[in-house]
Amino acid sequence: MPNRLGPPLETPLFDRIALIGLGLIGSSIARAVRHRNLARTIVAIDRDDATLARVRELRIADEVTSDLAAGVRGADLVILCVPVGACETVAKTMKASLKAGAIVSDVGSVKASVIAQVQPHLPDGVSFVPAHPVAGTEYSGPDAGFATLFLKRWCILTPPEGTDEAAIERMRDFWSALGSDVEVMTAQHHDLVLAITSHVPHLIAYNIVGTAADLETVTQSEVIKFSAGGFRDFTRIAASDPTMWRDVFLHNKEAVLEMLARLNEDIALLARAIRWGEGDKLHDLFTRTRAIRRGIISQGQETPEPDFGRRREDP
Ligand SMILES: NC(=O)c1ccc[n+]([C@@H]2O[C@H](COP(=O)([O-])OP(=O)(O)OC[C@H]3O[C@@H](n4cnc5c(N)ncnc54)[C@H](O)[C@@H]3O)[C@@H](O)[C@H]2O)c1
Numbered sequence: 001m002p003n004r005l006g007p008p009l010e011t012p013l014f015d016r017i018a019l020i021g022l023g024l025i026g027s028s029i030a031r032a033v034r035h036r037n038l039a040r041t042i043v044a045i046d047r048d049d050a051t052l053a054r055v056r057e058l059r060i061a062d063e064v065t066s067d068l069a070a071g072v073r074g075a076d077l078v079i080l081c082v083p084v085g086a087c088e089t090v091a092k093t094m095k096a097s098l099k100a101g102a103i104v105s106d107v108g109s110v111k112a113s114v115i116a117q118v119q120p121h122l123p124d125g126v127s128f129v130p131a132h133p134v135a136g137t138e139y140s141g142p143d144a145g146f147a148t149l150f151l152k153r154w155c156i157l158t159p160p161e162g163t164d165e166a167a168i169e170r171m172r173d174f175w176s177a178l179g180s181d182v183e184v185m186t187a188q189h190h191d192l193v194l195a196i197t198s199h200v201p202h203l204i205a206y207n208i209v210g211t212a213a214d215l216e217t218v219t220q221s222e223v224i225k226f227s228a229g230g231f232r233d234f235t236r237i238a239a240s241d242p243t244m245w246r247d248v249f250l251h252n253k254e255a256v257l258e259m260l261a262r263l264n265e266d267i268a269l270l271a272r273a274i275r276w277g278e279g280d281k282l283h284d285l286f287t288r289t290r291a292i293r294r295g296i297i298s299q300g301q302e303t304p305e306p307d308f309g310r311r312r313e314d315p
């Protein structure tokens, strides 16, 4: 697969795309949509004035507004790029302004809760195709975004039963045009899988960095001074946005608790192997996990870094 986004389309996929929330994900979508000419008009909607001012300076949207109801009017694709806990408020505010035939989507890291928050508020004739681009960084806000964020990454669509097939196909085409590999699954399955591959790893990172910082014998300065290796990798993840991750855990409660219970059992087994000197057990596990890491790298599923204005190759 190529390392760059493709050329601009001659005919855009959508006439008017409204993006709600212009942080890391919303601004990356705006940049990629602009680069590939996927919409005639990009409307940027955010409740934060400083974000809107920055979006204007960056020139990544054609129209910029804090008025949600006015911003979605006439859009044929509306994408919620806000923390998952904000989705119901957004859905209620925009519902009366949605155009008949529009597609509403989102990018939330949790899917069943977003569907429960949004779907009841959508008028007949509007299709809801929830999406989760499994791509991100620990940075937030419009400066952190970049057009190639979704390149060679998965985007998971979780359409509720009965969703218009044509709308699903349009969203598949949209995410493919952003460079993603698209997969469709149920929201429940998504939430279970992502609990162990994304949510619990973040919880572990927040926890280990918090514990290290709290240890009385390890002062804050030692945490910083000696964090050259494995711990440093945890600190990157533990720097992820607090609002976003608070919402992820509160909105994927059952699946996260289920996976945490399983993890606790496995940690107890590891502790036992260490206590009784069962080196073979440790060695076998570490050999299996190394193979998993190498498999991920050979598939090219590594996260690129944001450039924050440094020179970056054209997407
Ligand atoms: N950061 C990641 O790695 C990542 C990856 C995939 C999906 N996601 C999902 O994408 C969504 C956005 O995450 P992000 O990292 O872009 O966050 P972000 O903090 O960078 O941006 C969120 C934006 O939403 C705006 N916002 C919040 N509430 C709003 C409201 N009620 N109305 C209008 N605007 C509102 C904020 O002002 C902010 O500009 C989340 O649901 C998250 O779960 C994040």
Ligand SMILES: O=C(O)C(=O)C[C@]1(C(=O)O)C=C[C@@H](O)C=C1
Pocket: 108, 109, 133, 134, 135, 136, 137, 138, 197, 198, 199, 237, 240, 303
């Ligand atoms: O690479 C990172 O910084 C991420 O945490 C990205 C990551 C992930 O867990 O893979 C985080 C949350 C999203 O919902 C999708 C992607």
